[in-house]
Amino acid sequence: MIRVLARHSEGVFDEATFGLIAEARRLLADIGGEGKVTALVLGSNLSPESLSALGPRGADEVLYLESKAFERYRGELFCEALCELLSKGSPSFFLMAESEETSDLAPRIAAHLGRPLINRVVDLKIPRKGEVLAFRPVLNGYVFEEVAAQCEGGPVILSFLPSVLTAxxxxxxxxxxxxxxxxxxxxxxxxxxxxxxxxxxxxxxxEEAPIVVAGGRGMGKAEGFSPLFELAECLGATVGGTRPVIDAAILPFERQIGQTGKSVAPKLIVNCGISGANEYTAGMEKSLLVIAINKDPRARMFNFADLGIVADVHELLPLLIARLKEIKD
Ligand SMILES: Cc1cc2nc3c(=O)[nH]c(=O)nc-3n(C[C@H](O)[C@H](O)[C@H](O)COP(=O)(O)OP(=O)(O)OC[C@H]3O[C@@H](n4cnc5c(N)ncnc54)[C@H](O)[C@@H]3O)c2cc1C
Structure with missing residues (x-):
């Protein structure tokens, strides 16, 4: 039996939750296929329609705990409620997706139940019955470590990086x-x-932003990045960049996207002046909608784009920003 924490905003479940359910199904098959995948939902006034969205994504069962106390996240109350649920039915695993809230919640639950927690998980293996081996990046993603936990006697708590979850x-x-x-x-x-x-x-x-505006060497020197920040402000986005941009100290390291930076999977990413090297696209290929702006029509970035615009960023971005402001007004 595997339980999954279903995260939602007023009854709308996020992609990471659907990805977690898919992960739970794979894990269930790996441990022999017996039992169920149960989504645990804490909330207030959620409609049956919103809960029914979890079945088509692979949940066998949805357990919805309703309370006014769940209108906003509160670590001690969420922990108490979830520990009650996890103490029943002998689940082998409890899966959640990394977020500000689960970084607080997961250790609370682990300490309360006296069970192992592995966070920042990117992959899993079941080497033998009763044991799980999880992989997670350390040292800024330069190396991966393997962490083993015993599944006997209660659930192993696994918190996944959302960027590796695919629904x-x-x-x-x-x-x-x-x-x-x-x-x-x-x-x-x-x-x-x-x-x-x-x-x-x-x-x-x-990694948490729903919209990312990313800049590459094609944006030029630090002053060239002002339209990028302005575009991000218009779209309610956060700014990321390629490695050369980080190496040039235009953006800090935690804003680097790619193999040696962060993996992102936003709803929308706008890539400006980025060639699309393999090491960069490895960190953003799970984005839902990809826009690329590059003056070179042969740029590799266009192979990953839903919408490609062949243009000079310094000419196009001011026009785009002016139009977005007009629409907003
Ligand atoms: C081990 C290793 C790990 C790496 N890890 C990462 C990583 O995590 N992340 C990462 O990003 N890179 C990483 N790299 C570097 C990677 O290989 C590329 O060099 C890098 O992604 C290129 O960045 P870029 O697209 O900004 O620059 P470039 O490749 O120089 O591309 C600039 C693009 O801008 C376009 N352009 C220029 N001027 C304009 C303009 N005015 N308007 C529109 N377009 C314009 C050009 O046509 C070009 O396509 C790594 C490399 C190695 C060897």
Whole structure:
């Protein structure tokens, strides 16, 4: 039996959750195929329609815990509720996708249940019955380490990097059994929510940003990057770059995309003045919609683009920014 934490925003489940369910199905097959994949959903006032989106993605069962307490993330309450669910039915694995919240939640659950946690997982193997071997990048992705955990006696908690999760195509014929239970905390939370401050999209980590504007050597020197930042502001995007841009200290290392940088899978990525070297595209090929702007029509970047524009970035970006501002107004 495998349980998956289904992440949603007001009932809309994210791609990482669908990817996790696909991962759970593969893992279930590796351990012999017996049992079910159960999606655990914590929320308030979610409709049956939104919960039913998880069946076609591969969940056999959806367990929805409803409580006003789940309107916003609160580590101690989420931990209490999930530990209750994980203590029943002897699941072998509990899968979640890395995020700010799960970085807080996963160690809480692991400590509470006294079970192993492996975070930043990119791949898994079952070397023998009762054991799991997980792979994760260390030292900025230059090397990978293998971490082994025993599956006997309770769930192993595995937190995956969202960029490695790939969802299966939805199968409309598949339906999950949906169980709804209301939940009450046994203790009052020591945390009070004072205010919610929305993040400035420009300051988001590039792996978490839904829209990325990326610049390459074709943007020129540091001053040439101003339109890139302006475009990012218009789109509510965060800025990333290729290695030469990071080497030239125009952007910090944590904004590098690619084999030796970060892997991103945003809904939209706009690549400006980037040739599309293998080491770069390895870090962004899972993006949903790819736009490329390059003055060389033979640039490799166009092979990865849903929309390619052959143009000089310094001519095109000001026009694009002016048009976006017009639309916004
Ligand atoms: C071991 C190793 C690891 C690496 N890891 C990474 C990595 O993680 N990430 C990474 O990015 N690279 C990495 N690289 C480097 C990689 O091989 C490429 O050199 C790099 O991605 C190229 O960056 P670029 O596209 O910005 O520059 P270039 O390849 O120089 O391309 C610039 C592009 O801009 C276009 N251009 C120029 N002027 C304009 C203009 N005015 N308007 C429009 N287009 C214009 C050009 O036509 C060209 O296609 C690695 C290399 C190695 C050997």
């Amino acid at each position: 299966d195509e939805p199968d409309a014929a598949k339906e999950a059994t949906i169980r709804t239970e209301s939940w009450m905390a046994t203790k009052t939370s020591g945390v009070r929510l004072l205010e919610v401050i929305e993040a400035d999209p420009g300051s988001l980590e590039i």
